[in-house]
Amino acid sequence: MPIRRHRADQPWxxxxxxxxxxxxxxxxRYGAEVLDDxxxxxxxxxxxxxRFARRRPWRGTTAEQRIKLAELHGDLCRIYGKRTRLRMRxxxxxxxxxxxxxxxxxxLPRLSVVSYLxxxxxxxxxNERGACRWSLxxxxxxxxxxxxxxHFEGHLLVADHGRRGQQQ
Ligand SMILES: [Zn+2]
Numbered sequence: 001m002p003i004r005r006h007r008a009d010q011p012w013x014x015x016x017x018x019x020x021x022x023x024x025x026x027x028x029r030y031g032a033e034v035l036d037d038x039x040x041x042x043x044x045x046x047x048x049x050x051r052f053a054r055r056r057p058w059r060g061t062t063a064e065q066r067i068k069l070a071e072l073h074g075d076l077c078r079i080y081g082k083r084t085r086l087r088m089r090x091x092x093x094x095x096x097x098x099x100x101x102x103x104x105x106x107x108l109p110r111l112s113v114v115s116y117l118x119x120x121x122x123x124x125x126x127n128e129r130g131a132c133r134w135s136l137x138x139x140x141x142x143x144x145x146x147x148x149x150x151h152f153e154g155h156l157l158v159a160d161h162g163r164r165g166q167q168q
Contacts, residue, residue: 022154022155025128026127026128026129027128027129027132027154027155028129028132028133028155030152030154030155031132031136031152031154031155031156031157032152034129034132034133034136034137034155035136035137035140036133036137039133039137041137041138041141042079044075044079045076045079045138046138046141046142048072048075048076048079049072049138049141049142050142051075052068052069052071052072052075052142053142053143055068055071057069057072057113062111065111066088066111069086069088069108069111069113069116070086070088072116073086073106073116073120076120080124082104082123082124083104084099084104084105084106084120084123085103085104085105085106086105086106086108086116087105087106087107087108088108088109088111089109090107090109091105091107091109094107094109095109096109097109097110097112097115097116097118097119098119099119099120099122099123101122104123106119106120106123107119113139113143114135114136114139114157115135117134117135117138117139118131118132118134118135119131120135121134121135132155136157139157
């Protein structure tokens, strides 16, 4: 089983990846650093995430999973008054997850809930550390059991075991 990584907008991911580049980009060295039990979220946000969790985002076909994520995205856009577009395929040759501020577009070629939340946090104007903090704490709140089955490698949240080829 391949290890599934939540790669958050890392165009340099792969051979060129190095700690120094990540540090300069503002990523926390260890994802666990940004976990914070006292972090508060809007009540509607937590409610939207829990509704999404009940729909079992990793079940169903890829098309079905995309629909569930699109619905969560619609909810979050309403809550935060955003019109950010979500592209769940390779877009303009971009094949890594990222947020493009000029176009207000999230590109998410691979389905990953944590990566989606990370990029949405960028859409809300959060910097690298803030996006890690927002997405990881929110994911943990809505998916405590999935979170417990993950560990950190640097700032990346990695599933302990491959889940039949699906990302978290
Ligand atoms: Zn980021």
